[in-house]
Amino acid sequence: MKKIAAILFIAVFLQVSTIYAAMEAREPSxxxxxxxxxxxxxxxxxxxxxxxxxxxxxxxxxxxxxSVGVSAKKLIADPFRFTFIRPVGEIPEDPYAPKK
Numbered sequence: 001m002k003k004i005a006a007i008l009f010i011a012v013f014l015q016v017s018t019i020y021a022a023m024e025a026r027e028p029s030x031x032x033x034x035x036x037x038x039x040x041x042x043x044x045x046x047x048x049x050x051x052x053x054x055x056x057x058x059x060x061x062x063x064x065x066x067s068v069g070v071s072a073k074k075l076i077a078d079p080f081r082f083t084f085i086r087p088v089g090e091i092p093e094d095p096y097a098p099k100k
Contacts, residue, residue: 028087028088028089028090029089032089032090032091033088033089035091036088036089036090036091037088040082040091041083044079044082044083045083047079047082047083048076048079048080048083051074051075051076051079052075052076054075055071055072055075055076058071
C-alpha cells in the first residue's frame, strides 16, 4: 500500500511540475487540461460548497461588521469563478505571490 501511495505521489508531483512549465505557453497543454478537469475543477467545486457553508455559518458575525461582501467574494465568488468561469487548462497564478 505504501508503495502504491509513493508511486501516486511521484506521478502527481511530476504532472504538476509539467503544468507549470506549460503555463508559460499561450495554449494549455493536454496535461494541463487533464489536471484541470480531473483534479482542479472537483477541488474547486468542493471549495465552493465548503465556502458557501462557512459563509452561511459566519453570517451572524459578518453582518454587524459590514464584511459580508468581502467574505462572499472570497468564499463564494472566487471559487465559483475558478471552477466554472475560467477556461479549461488555464491555472491562474498565485494571487499572494510577490509581484515580479
